[in-house]
Amino acid sequence: MMEKIMLQNYFKQSVSALEKKLNQKVTGRRRFVYEMIKYGSRIFNNDRILGLTNAFVPYEIFDSMNISGMFIEYLGALISLLDNSEMFIKEAENMGYSTDNCSYHRAGIGLIMKGLITEPEILVGSSIPCDGSVKTLKRIGEFYNKDVFIINVPIDASESSLDYLVKQYENLIDYIEDKTGNKLDEHKLKKSIEYNNQAREYMLETYELCKNVPSPSNSRDFNNFIIFMTTRGTKEGVEIAKIYRDELHERINNGISGMADEKHRLLWFQNRIQFKNNVVNHLEEQYGAKIVFDELNQIWWEPMNEDDPLRSYAKQWINCPAGGTAERRIKHLTQLVKDYKIDGVINSGHLGCRQSLGESVIIKNALQKMGIPVVELNIDCVDKRNYSPGQLHTRIEAFMEMLENAKN
Amino acid sequence: MCSYTPLELIYAAGFQPYRIEGHAREVNNSDSYTHANMCQVVRSTIDIAAEGGYDFLDGIIFVNSCDAMRRLHDVWKNFFPSKFIHLIDLPKGDIDPIRQAYLREEFQRLKKALEKQASKKIQYDDIKKAVDTYKESRKLFHQMNSLRLSAPPSISGCEIMQLISEFYSSDPILWNERVRTLIYEKNHVNSNEKINKNGKPRVLLSGSPLYNVDFVSLVENCGLSVVYEDICTGSKFFDLNVRTSEDILNSLSEAYLNKSPCARMMKIEERIANIYDAAKKYNVDGMIHHTLKFCDTYLLDIPRLKEIMGKNGLSVLFLETDGRLGSFDQMKTRLEAFNEMLENKKWSEL
Numbered sequence: 001m002m003e004k005i006m007l008q009n010y011f012k013q014s015v016s017a018l019e020k021k022l023n024q025k026v027t028g029r030r031r032f033v034y035e036m037i038k039y040g041s042r043i044f045n046n047d048r049i050l051g052l053t054n055a056f057v058p059y060e061i062f063d064s065m066n067i068s069g070m071f072i073e074y075l076g077a078l079i080s081l082l083d084n085s086e087m088f089i090k091e092a093e094n095m096g097y098s099t100d101n102c103s104y105h106r107a108g109i110g111l112i113m114k115g116l117i118t119e120p121e122i123l124v125g126s127s128i129p130c131d132g133s134v135k136t137l138k139r140i141g142e143f144y145n146k147d148v149f150i151i152n153v154p155i156d157a158s159e160s161s162l163d164y165l166v167k168q169y170e171n172l173i174d175y176i177e178d179k180t181g182n183k184l185d186e187h188k189l190k191k192s193i194e195y196n197n198q199a200r201e202y203m204l205e206t207y208e209l210c211k212n213v214p215s216p217s218n219s220r221d222f223n224n225f226i227i228f229m230t231t232r233g234t235k236e237g238v239e240i241a242k243i244y245r246d247e248l249h250e251r252i253n254n255g256i257s258g259m260a261d262e263k264h265r266l267l268w269f270q271n272r273i274q275f276k277n278n279v280v281n282h283l284e285e286q287y288g289a290k291i292v293f294d295e296l297n298q299i300w301w302e303p304m305n306e307d308d309p310l311r312s313y314a315k316q317w318i319n320c321p322a323g324g325t326a327e328r329r330i331k332h333l334t335q336l337v338k339d340y341k342i343d344g345v346i347n348s349g350h351l352g353c354r355q356s357l358g359e360s361v362i363i364k365n366a367l368q369k370m371g372i373p374v375v376e377l378n379i380d381c382v383d384k385r386n387y388s389p390g391q392l393h394t395r396i397e398a399f400m401e402m403l404e405n406a407k408n
Numbered sequence: 409m410c411s412y413t414p415l416e417l418i419y420a421a422g423f424q425p426y427r428i429e430g431h432a433r434e435v436n437n438s439d440s441y442t443h444a445n446m447c448q449v450v451r452s453t454i455d456i457a458a459e460g461g462y463d464f465l466d467g468i469i470f471v472n473s474c475d476a477m478r479r480l481h482d483v484w485k486n487f488f489p490s491k492f493i494h495l496i497d498l499p500k501g502d503i504d505p506i507r508q509a510y511l512r513e514e515f516q517r518l519k520k521a522l523e524k525q526a527s528k529k530i531q532y533d534d535i536k537k538a539v540d541t542y543k544e545s546r547k548l549f550h551q552m553n554s555l556r557l558s559a560p561p562s563i564s565g566c567e568i569m570q571l572i573s574e575f576y577s578s579d580p581i582l583w584n585e586r587v588r589t590l591i592y593e594k595n596h597v598n599s600n601e602k603i604n605k606n607g608k609p610r611v612l613l614s615g616s617p618l619y620n621v622d623f624v625s626l627v628e629n630c631g632l633s634v635v636y637e638d639i640c641t642g643s644k645f646f647d648l649n650v651r652t653s654e655d656i657l658n659s660l661s662e663a664y665l666n667k668s669p670c671a672r673m674m675k676i677e678e679r680i681a682n683i684y685d686a687a688k689k690y691n692v693d694g695m696i697h698h699t700l701k702f703c704d705t706y707l708l709d710i711p712r713l714k715e716i717m718g719k720n721g722l723s724v725l726f727l728e729t730d731g732r733l734g735s736f737d738q739m740k741t742r743l744e745a746f747n748e749m750l751e752n753k754k755w756s757e758l
Contacts, residue, residue: 096711098728100445100702127500131475131672134500135708138674142712150501150674154510155472164510171506325495326482349443354704357443358450358479362486 003087004044004116010082011041028206028244029221035236036227040078042068043117049180052120052140054133055226056320057151058313060192060233061173065182067122072136074227075111076104080274080382088114089383102352103382104271105136112140122179123148124172128323130355149175155325157318165314192233193306199232200299202241207299209248210292211340215265216251218258219280219291223272226296263288264403267336269295269347269363269374270356275384279377282393287400293340296322300332326359330366337372344403349376373406375399409453409480410471411640411670412498414515414660416542416650419580420534421522423466427576428453429619429641432733441483447700448731449617450476457488467492467525469518474672474705492525494518500674503665511661519657535656542650545580548587549646555594556635556690560607562594565624565634572642573621609750612687614638615698615727616706623729623736627696630743632750635690638683639698640670647682671705676712687722693750694723696743701730723750 018034042050051067053059062069079085080103088110089103095113097106111117123141125134125148134150141148151168154161173184210217221244231237251258266283268291273279283289300321304312317323321332336342345367347360364374375395380386409428418425430452437458438444438451456462467490470481481495496514499507523530552571555562571590575583611632613624619641624634637643650663668682669675687695697713699706710726717724725746729735 096714098699098707098710101704101707125674130704131500132704132708134674135671135705138676139708139712148501148674152499152501152507152510155495155497160513161510164506167506171504325485326479327485351445354446354702355475355479357445358476359482360443361439361441362482365486 001115003114007082007116008044011037011044015041026243028240028247031243032225032228032240035231035240036224039070039227039230040074042070043075046118049122049182050118050120051122051124051176052137053124054126054129054137055229056128056153056317056323057124057126058169058317059230060189060196060309060313061169061184062176063233064185064189064192065173065176065180066185067176067180067182069230070117070120071230072108072133072140073104074230075117076107076382077224077271077274079107079111080384081276083276083384085275085382086385089385100352102130102132102136102350103380104352105132107382109136109139113143119144120146122146122176124151125149126151126153126317128153128317128320130353132352132354153317153320153323155323157315162311162314162318165318166310169310169314189309190306193304193309193312195235195238196233197303197306199237199241200301200303202238202245203228203299206241206245206248207293207297209245209252212252213265213341214257214259214262215290215292215340216248216256216258217292219284221258222294222297223280224274225294226271228297259284259288259290261288262290264343264400264407265290265292265341267291267293267295267333267340267342267345269333269345270353271296271348271350271381273348273377273379273381275382275387277384277387277392278389279392279396282396287396289344289400289403291346292342293336295333295336298332298336322355326362329359330363333363334366334370337367337370342372343407344399345372345374346399347374347376348381349378350381351378352380371406373399373402375402409468410473410477410496410498411645411667412471412473412664413469413496414518414664415580416535416538416660417515417519417522417530418469419538419541420530421519421526422528423522423526424579425576426465428456428462428468429573429576431456432620432622432731432736434732434734441487442479445702446476446479447616447702449619449700450480452731453480454483457484462488465490467494469494469496471496471498473498473670474703476702476704492521494521499665500672502675508658508661508665511665512655512657515657515660532656535660536652539650539652539656539659541580541584544584545575545587546646546648548584548591549575549643551591552587552594553636553643553646555591559610559691561610561633561635562597565613565628565637566621568634569621569624569637569642572645573619608633609693609747609754610635610691611750612636612638612683612690612692612695613642613698614683614695616700616703617641618698618700618731620731620733620736622733623698626736626740627743630740631747632694632696632743635692636686638668638679638686643686644668644670644682671709676709679709680713680716684720684722692722693754694725694746696725696727696746698727698729701728723753 014037059069085107091110092106125137137148301316321329415425435451435455438454472478648667653659
């Protein structure tokens with residue numbers, strides 16, 4: 001099939017191009033993208049069982065059972081990035097999926113229904129971040145005539161809620177074992193905690209460096225870095241984090257800022273725009289405004305306990321700011337604004353993301369109380385059919401005026 | 409707000425349960441509190457709350473029934489601080505002992521919160537009494553609903569929806585009395601009156617929460633008889649059976665988790681099976697599946713429903729509205745065409 005060959009070629013060419021670049025010079029971004037492309041190429045790998053999930057699941061359990069975890073939103077983002085989402089989104093819409101449903105999921109469904117990925121052996125949906133992703137997996141499960149294992153992540157992080165989540169992880173392990181015959185490698189799971197803790201330390205140091213004014217990072221260094229969660233519990237994850245840390249240290253030592261003239265420090269809330277767009281360039285070139293931090297990249301958990309890996313992962317996900325109530329997310333967000341000396345916040349306002357849109361006004365109000373202007377782009381981050389650069393620039397212009405006024 | 413709220417605990421605490429229904433008019437106030445891409449139920453509820461329309465309530469209990477409802481809880485907590493706000497964390501997916509135990513704990517947490525609010529200890533007998541009262545309501549509702557089994561039905565869809573709406577704001581004891589009287593009256597109605605209600609095509613209504621009696625009225629005015637509502641605000645609301653035991657919170661969690669699932673519970677096979685059971689029982693000619701704009705969980709069921717319903721021969725009309733009366737009116741032509749199609753089908757089968 002032509003589309004599949006094209007996609008496979010994209011992965012091959014990207015890996016090869018990045019290997020060449022990495023041979024010339026190793027940067028955090030290059031290494032991160034390289035590992036993420038390798039991660040993505042799992043969808044063609046017939047040698048290892050594929051486990052399809054939504055975003056917020058403990059991938060370390062999959063890895064420790066020799067399963068390649070892959071989340072549906074990655075697929076949606078990927079084809080949008082390739083400027084190829086329209087065909088797949090239309091495929092889903094022709095099947096009856098509404099244009100109001102999240103396009104990450106519609107694009108992912110279209111890709112799968114066209115038979116572009118290896119058939120997953122197991123499907124696992126987490127109740128966070130959203131209902132739509134679980135339901136999308138249900139529809140995909142029906143396509144493959146397979147069940148979906150649902151993880152209910154409790155809203156509150158009490159001890160009994162943690163017990164409940166741990167029990168579900170234990171059941172997940174039994175389920176995977178039952179469906180695939182793959183056993184849990186407990187040593188590997190324990191080791192994943194060690195890697196996670198190391199990666200966490202490096203990333204904390206890296207992010208600490210980003211608090212400098214001007215920040216040594218640029219607006220693209222950590223674009224889509226949320227995907228790092230899939231690799232965090234591996235040796236490669238630790239290496240990526242260390243390279244970033246060293247690189248930013250070096251930039252600071254050499255007096256290099258992420259961009260020439262950092263006038264405004266921005267925080268990006270929710271997902272970035274996946275298809276080719278000029279928002280970031282426009283912000284930097286027109287206004288000297290830099291994205292210093294992405295809300296989704298934050299580290300919200302404490303160091304984890306190697307002797308109790310399942311409880312550690314349960315603690316991590318039960319406290320995820322994008323899960324639970326808005327109160328938790330605001331608490332983290334306001335702290336990020338203070339820590340990173342943020343002047344303004346950009347909320348992509350991804351259309352179709354009910355859980356995020358529903359709290360957008362509350363978040364805007366909370367930030368405005370701190371004197372921080374917020375702009376909601378209200379853009380579909382995957383489906384570019386309604387993308388209008390002109391409209392977006394007008395919004396950004398008004399926002400920048402607000403930001404200048406607030407600063408003055 | 410959600411049909412998974414254990415009314416029995418609220419009643420046992422000495423409070424009168426009141427189900428928030430929002431409205432079907434244009435929404436004026438919601439955008440200052442949440443995004444416009446939320447469903448009418450959420451937006452109209454905020455609309456009323458913003459104007460103080462729910463100030464008479466002593467408190468509000470939410471269920472994280474969907475992302476929009478979870479966010480409605482957040483909006484409420486932020487902008488309309490009530491005396492009492494509680495969020496129940498309802499598990500989704502297949503029922504297993506772990507999930508049931510978790511929901512039991514959630515009900516225990518609600519019980520404690522209600523006790524604090526009511527300044528009284530809720531005893532086993534209080535809950536048992538409430539369970540019995542609501543059991544009687546459900547039994548009476550089913551009796552009343554069985555009047556729709558006849559052809560033509562002895563009670564219209566509008567009347568039923570009106571009655572259900574009254575239930576959401578009534579003391580169940582008084583409502584039970586009223587329904588008993590109504591059943592008696594309906595059973596003794598003049599036979600000529602019955603005959604005058606012709607043999608219209610019988611339809612089942614499924615889909616997103618729909619409080620508006622006017623929508624059902626529109627369907628019936630287009631020549632169709634609504635004989636069952638597979639919606640959490642219609643007949644399905646009463647499909648719940650509490651089997652009391654010594655651990656009454658466990659009985660409640662078992663009953664609520666096992667009730668006929670909505671789309672949010674991610675059990676479409678069971679949902680479809682229940683639709684077919686009801687369609688068979690009520691001798692249905694067709695189904696109207698109505699989704700509210702931005703109602704993700706129901707919207708995402710549509711492709712599967714289309715696939716299955718197509719194979720099984722039940723004629724289905726899929727409608728999507730923004731939940732407002734204006735958008736209902738736009739549906740008139742499609743409803744009339746559906747009626748015509750069902751009529752033709754009936755004739756061709758004779």
